[in-house]
Amino acid sequence: MSHEQTAHATAEKYDFAAIQEKWLPVWDALKPFATDDATDERPRKYVLDMFSYPSGDLHMGHAEAFGLCDVLARYWRQRGYNVLHPVGWDSFGLPAENAAIKRGADPRDWTYGNIEQQKASFRVYAPSFDWSREIHTSDPEYYQWNQWLFLKLYEKGLAYRKASPVNWCPNDQTVLANEQVVDGMCERCGAVVTKRNLTQWYFRITAYADRLVDDLTQLEGAWPAKVLSMQRNWVGRSTGADVVFGIEGRDEPVTVYTTRPDTLFGVTYMAVAPDSALAAELAAGATSAVQTEFAAYLEKTKTESDIDRQSTDREKTGVFLDRYATHPLTGDRIPIWAADYVLADYGHGAVMGVPAHDQRDLDFARALDLPVRVVVAPDGTLTDVDDPAETGTALSGDGLLVNSGTFDGLSKDEAIDALTTALGEAGAGETATNYRLRDWLISRQRYWGTPIPIIHCDSCGEVPVPESQLPVKLPAAEGLDLRPKGTSPLGGADDWATVDCPSCGGSARRDSDTMDTFVDSSWYFLRFLSPNSDEVAFDVAEAKKWAPVDQYVGGVEHAILHLLYARFMTKVLHDYGYVDFEEPFTALLNQGMVLMDGQKMSKSVGNLVEFADQMHSYGADALRVTLAFAGPPEDDIDWADVSPTGSTKFLARAWRIAHDVSSGPGIDVSTGDTALRKLVHHFLADVPDLIESYKFNVAVARLMELVNVTRKAIDKGPGAADAAVREAAETIAVALNVFAPYTAEDMWELLGYEPTVAHVEWRQAEPALLVEDEVTAVVQVNGKVRGRLQVSPSIMPDELERLARGDANVQRAIGEAEITNVIVRAPKIVSIATAR
């Protein structure tokens, strides 16, 4: 196949490389997707991909995500919407720094070099981006607004510093947010995460816990059910009661949280987290033997990694503190233990032990020989109950109360209400809600991120950098030691770090930590609306016009991290009055992963499918069609199962139709072949619903069908000059723009039009052409298809039944049997039931 021969509109053969080369410069000049809405009255749609982290060239995952998102962007444009489809780079982050350390280079050079590479690849892959709004989160023009946001949160007490045990990655030598610890390991490098006690910056996301859960109902149906469920799990809201226990020898009582106040009479011990202040205090008031034992236990707890500590099948341990609590209703003495299965930072760091009805408590009680008292029995009597102390299985189900004084006989739900009320009357408890969610730890002891705009002054304490002094620019990497060492490299930039206190003018130092890069991505979708403003983070009026994002596309790996943070930040901005909505992304599509031979692609496995190689072999269009056609977009695609060659064949067939059409543009299509026109108009009527419900694979199938039938019409039907053939070819070109823009543009030119087909509106189906003159009616006998009849769609039911009964094959199926029932749904079906 020779390029010279085919790089013209007169080419005889489909040549994807020539077509790409031909149209790229045309599109570069045309800038068809710049969204300039000053005078545009059309309805708007904001279609966005999760932006790319520039860690190298694009890979197949990008091809899928950006390809599918582009289907939607191009589609909505052709449906008459003013579509905003911007592109940017999530360009701060650890990998840049690690790569830079490895190569002895500047993270800035590495990052911006990768961006250039990805841009060049994107240009050829040709998503319909508005390049004029490109942003980089690592530019001071962007990150100064991270700092501005930080100050806004700080003003409201939503950004604060505290000393606390934090997740520490010993490999990357930095702290991690809870969301970045996966199975006890660092999300980035896989090292086992340990705990350190450090003073760090937090965003108070827990203040928004209820709204983060409640507002998910707004997204029901528009976000994948899986993501909604993951977000609910992550916030982990539970309701129950706080119960107050008096402590012998201590003035202050201790409050515990329980979801099962109905089991209050089953309490046989109390357990406190060994690493809590309460445990230390209780132990300090006990005998020296207890103190020694406790100290050893605490030491052991601290040195254990989270993985060890959280393994559920391990033996329960604890230390009796020789202290006692008093049961709020019975007045019984309750022994107090320190046990490492109790977490210091959930609830109140202490639990009431109900071994009979909680598996963990039962395991603990059995290991340490504590009593087990059943207080909820399935049928309200103890006689038939398997003793959990014997079986080792806690009774966690429903039942009626026993052994619970005046509460005996109540159901579980009744008892929860009754006991909570009783506790309230006794001043010993109330309904309470708890969350698994923790505040968002945003400090990072690394270089390549947004400097935290705080100055530490010996006399004034922490002083926010005045807004007028933003941005606090990142100092040059040159001369700084970027290697992980547990403190931020910025601390080594003395010239940068040493400043006058904005408050007292004395000598002070800048905070040397940088922000978690998820801060950058928590609001970037708003920056696209006024990307060049140096007055505001984003223009409120532009946000009113464009935001929230109507269609968001990205991987499910961000189901909690990015999406939760972006939802949080949106609510914060809403409360400040900067935006008038509370959810940033009204619809979300999670595309699946691209696999090879059933597993994730990786260099080490040796199953890497390179984006650049695929582009070279098949081109952008075939790649995009292959990804769209492979299956439902949410499902993973195994590259071993798909056929880019098949896609190329399809595109060549489509292209050849435009090439073969022999009528001129503007011909009166109504004179064309009716059968073909009907198919075209059914296509026009059906495909929008398919695309809007993300059934891209089915939409492509319908396009293939249309191409096949049009080919037949040219070769064996009305021929290449027929007006319906032109109508079909134009329809194919317009629809194909959504999936394969180069081929579509070339077809459009072959059909005698000017670029660009991307601006041609989807045609309306003519209702008259959607009506069939004849349909197939099916005749079933006892549920089995026994006959098919060609009938008019307006046939009367009794006429259809008469025809059905007259069908020879139907009669044979009925035989001598007596007909007991006949259902007629004209014109589709006749269902005959016989006595059997």
Added chain:
RNA sequence: GCCGGUGUGGCGGAAUGGCAGACGCGGAGCACUCAAAAUGCUCUGCCUUCACGGGCGUGUGGGUUCGAGUCCCACCACCGGCACCA
């Protein structure tokens, strides 16, 4: 343990409760060709029949219905998320 999801040909996958397997991959045969590639055409769920046809068939077992891949109940398998969260 809790939550969510998925089970359809050799494979990827279609199917508002109404013809299961659209579309494609793979396979077989044919045409064109000296030949091959490319392209085009025909066939392709399993069993049975020369054929017309018939039987079976959407993870398993029940149920609702004239009619179930689709709805209901129970179960099995696999995938994903959360998890000593009280």
